[in-house]
Amino acid sequence: MNIGQAAAESGLATKTVRYYEEIGLVIPARYTGNDYRNYSATNVEHLRFLQRARAVGFSLDVCRELLALYCDSERRSAEVKVLVLDKIQQIETQLHTLSALKSTLLGMASKCAGDDSADCPIMETFAAPMKSIMPFMLVEPNHE
Amino acid sequence: MNIGQAAAESGLATKTVRYYEEIGLVIPARYTGNDYRNYSATNVEHLRFLQRARAVGFSLDVCRELLALYCDSERRSAEVKVLVLDKIQQIETQLHTLSALKSTLLGMASKCAGDDSADCPIMETFAAPMKSIMPFMLVEPNHE
DNA sequence: TCTTGACCTTACAGTTACCGAAAGGTTTAT
DNA sequence: ATAAACCTTTCGGTAACTGTAAGGTCAAGA
Numbered sequence: 001m002n003i004g005q006a007a008a009e010s011g012l013a014t015k016t017v018r019y020y021e022e023i024g025l026v027i028p029a030r031y032t033g034n035d036y037r038n039y040s041a042t043n044v045e046h047l048r049f050l051q052r053a054r055a056v057g058f059s060l061d062v063c064r065e066l067l068a069l070y071c072d073s074e075r076r077s078a079e080v081k082v083l084v085l086d087k088i089q090q091i092e093t094q095l096h097t098l099s100a101l102k103s104t105l106l107g108m109a110s111k112c113a114g115d116d117s118a119d120c121p122i123m124e125t126f127a128a129p130m131k132s133i134m135p136f137m138l139v140e141p142n143h144e
Numbered sequence: 145m146n147i148g149q150a151a152a153e154s155g156l157a158t159k160t161v162r163y164y165e166e167i168g169l170v171i172p173a174r175y176t177g178n179d180y181r182n183y184s185a186t187n188v189e190h191l192r193f194l195q196r197a198r199a200v201g202f203s204l205d206v207c208r209e210l211l212a213l214y215c216d217s218e219r220r221s222a223e224v225k226v227l228v229l230d231k232i233q234q235i236e237t238q239l240h241t242l243s244a245l246k247s248t249l250l251g252m253a254s255k256c257a258g259d260d261s262a263d264c265p266i267m268e269t270f271a272a273p274m275k276s277i278m279p280f281m282l283v284e285p286n287h288e
Numbered sequence: 289t290c291t292t293g294a295c296c297t298t299a300c301a302g303t304t305a306c307c308g309a310a311a312g313g314t315t316t317a318t
Numbered sequence: 319a320t321a322a323a324c325c326t327t328t329c330g331g332t333a334a335c336t337g338t339a340a341g342g343t344c345a346a347g348a
Contacts, residue, residue: 004295014296019335034343035297045271052270057245060334070267080266081258084249091246095239101201102235105228114225122224123214126196127189148324158325163306178314179326204305 003028006039010047017047025050025064046070058087147172150183154191161191169194169208190214202231 006028007014020026021037026046028037039047049070053063062083069075111121150172151158164170165181170190172181183191193214197207206227213219255265 002296013336015336016334018297023334036343037296049270052272054334056248066267066270070271073262075262075264076260077256077262077264077266078258078260080264081253081256084253084256084266088246088249088253091242091249095242095246098235098239098242102232102239104200105232105235109225109228109232112221112225112228114222116220116222118217118219118221120219120221120224122221122228123210126193126210127214128196146325157307159307160305162326167305180314181325198305 001039001044003037003039006037006044006047009044011051012047020047020050023060025060025067056087057091058083062087145183145188147181147183150181150188150191153188155195156191164191164194167204169204169211200231201235202227206231 001009003014003017007017010017012020017026018037021028026039026043028039028043030036031038046067049067050063053066054060058066066080066083069080108122108125113119145153147158147161151161154161156164161170162181165172170187172183172187174180175182190211193211194207197210198204202210210224210227213224252266252269257263
């Protein structure tokens with residue numbers, strides 16, 4: 001099967017499928033005669049697996065682990081579960097961070113008239129001296 | 145003022161301050177005699193402004209707009225407020241996405257024994273055929 | 289047979305917001 | 319004089335791709 005169809009069947013972009021080969025996740029055979037990639041049913045199954053795992057937010061590094069577990073008939077389901085529980089933890093952290101940011105921003109917006117005047121409490125907040133401790137200083141920025 | 149002190153006073157890393165010059169956000173004078181950057185009080189004020197704006201999650205592109213508004217005595221506070229409200233919108237979208245992912249992952253984890261057996265409903269979920277519509281297919285991945 | 293269009297190929301640059309390391313110049317203090 | 323603590327530029331790396339360029343291949347229709 002050509003890359004285009006493999007991509008379509010797995011729900012990935014063609015470029016993404018090539019990228020996954022480049023980083024050693026799913027490596028297809030090649031047709032003899034031309035340079036085209038030839039994806040087997042198993043290859044496509046693995047691509048689909050990766051699409052699902054990415055869709056729930058796992059990094060490619062973790063996806064690599066998950067795929068290895070998927071292929072390992074000797075796996076312990078405990079190993080899989082740990083990865084999922086870790087991810088849930090991460091998401092909870094992000095949820096807290098984002099909630100805090102949202103509160104901060106809502107507080108700012110509520111104080112700003114939002115009219116034609118230049119007066120703006122939001123700008124003042126951003127310019128305020130260090131010594132006044134502001135809520136958002138206690139929160140990590142959303143490095144994602 | 146040298147870059148190190150400017151960084152310390154604004155709460156940014158030295159590398160970050162150089163980067164902000166590179167992308168045209170805060171451009172210091174130079175000392176005559178050596179190549180050292182010479183940050184004015186206004187420069188440092190702008191750096192601090194950027195640190196605050198980044199800390200609440202604005203992208204550098206938006207920070208650039210915010211800084212321009214900050215420097216513009218003719219600004220309308222409405223323009224500032226729009227940027228803040230937009231950001232709140234984005235955060236809400238992210239919160240919804242992450243909540244949905246969390247639910248999905250919790251659902252998976254609850255079905256997995258997490259023991260020494262290879263049986264794992266999580267793996268089955270990732271491998272399932274397209275036709276079975278799964279909740280996480282309706283949710284955008286967390287591209288952040 | 290020729291050609292057109294839809295495929296496929298590689299390779300390189302760009303994205304975001306920086307950080308780390310290398311290799312070297314300057315200043316300050318001892 | 320020399321060592322520590324600054325400063326400089328430049329390059330490469332990060333995550334997970336996307337876009338573009340320049341070109342090879344294949345199937346179908348005129």
